[in-house]
Amino acid sequence: DAGVTQSPTHLIKTRGQQVTLRCSPKSGHDTVSWYQQALGQGPQFIFQYYEEEERQRGNFPDRFSGHQFPNYSSELNVNALLLGDSALYLCASSLADSSNQPQHFGDGTRLSIL
Amino acid sequence: QKEVEQDPGPLSVPEGAIVSLNCTYSNSAFQYFMWYRQYSRKGPELLMYTYSSGNKEDGRFTAQVDKSSKYISLFIRDSQPSDSATYLCAMSAVGGGADGLTFGKGTHLIIQP
Numbered sequence: 001d002a003g004v005t006q007s008p009t010h011l012i013k014t015r016g017q018q019v020t021l022r023c024s025p026k027s028g029h030d031t032v033s034w035y036q037q038a039l040g041q042g043p044q045f046i047f048q049y050y051e052e053e054e055r056q057r058g059n060f061p062d063r064f065s066g067h068q069f070p071n072y073s074s075e076l077n078v079n080a081l082l083l084g085d086s087a088l089y090l091c092a093s094s095l096a097d098s099s100n101q102p103q104h105f106g107d108g109t110r111l112s113i114l
Numbered sequence: 115q116k117e118v119e120q121d122p123g124p125l126s127v128p129e130g131a132i133v134s135l136n137c138t139y140s141n142s143a144f145q146y147f148m149w150y151r152q153y154s155r156k157g158p159e160l161l162m163y164t165y166s167s168g169n170k171e172d173g174r175f176t177a178q179v180d181k182s183s184k185y186i187s188l189f190i191r192d193s194q195p196s197d198s199a200t201y202l203c204a205m206s207a208v209g210g211g212a213d214g215l216t217f218g219k220g221t222h223l224i225i226q227p
Contacts, residue, residue, distance in 0.1 A: 040122070044217070055212075100209070107155075110155075
């Protein structure tokens with residue numbers, strides 16, 4: 001049973017560029033959430049996608065956007081990259097309408113901004 | 115004041131000791147509480163998932179929730195060097211995957227052989 005998979009593993013970009021990160025949810029899951037984890041900090045919630053729509057959003061600017069596809073996979077896009085966007089980006093999947101099922105995380109994409 | 119407070123450590127204990135990890139929170143709407151373990155360069159791995167107040171045990175791990183005090187704990191018995199990792203508490207108002215999780219900063223735990 002494949003867990004949550006994310007690509008790429010590592011990415012290096014320069015300020016002002018744009019980046020797209022990808023996530024495939026755990027088999028059977030239909031909801032995808034994205035988190036940003038800065039060094040030495042806990043993950044911060046960016047947004048959540050369900051039925052191809054953004055269902056919830058944390059305190060992140062509009063430079064952060066996303067998409068969910070019919071097969072439940074998801075992308076996170078970040079525009080106009082800043083040095084402060086350097087972090088581990090985590091994807092978590094879950095099953096909607098199931099209070100007994102927690103979120104399961106992938107190993108993340110490590111994004112470095114030069 | 116942050117919504118979830120967690121001592122970042124590091125916490126260093128000898129092998130075989132009982133470890134106690136804690137978080138406090140301020141949002142009384144939180145009803146679901148989780149503990150995740152994160153190894154270096156890996157994603158968080160779910161250890162415990164509990165609803166409302168009470169205790170839950172799974173092998174060497176016990177999670178406790180005291181909603182009246184807004185305080186949660188994770189106990190690890192017979193600690194092993196392989197338990198060395200960062201432990202993250204997380205919580206949400208709605209269960210399952212319907213809500214973004216709010217995390218603590220994580221506690222870095224070191225088990226000395």
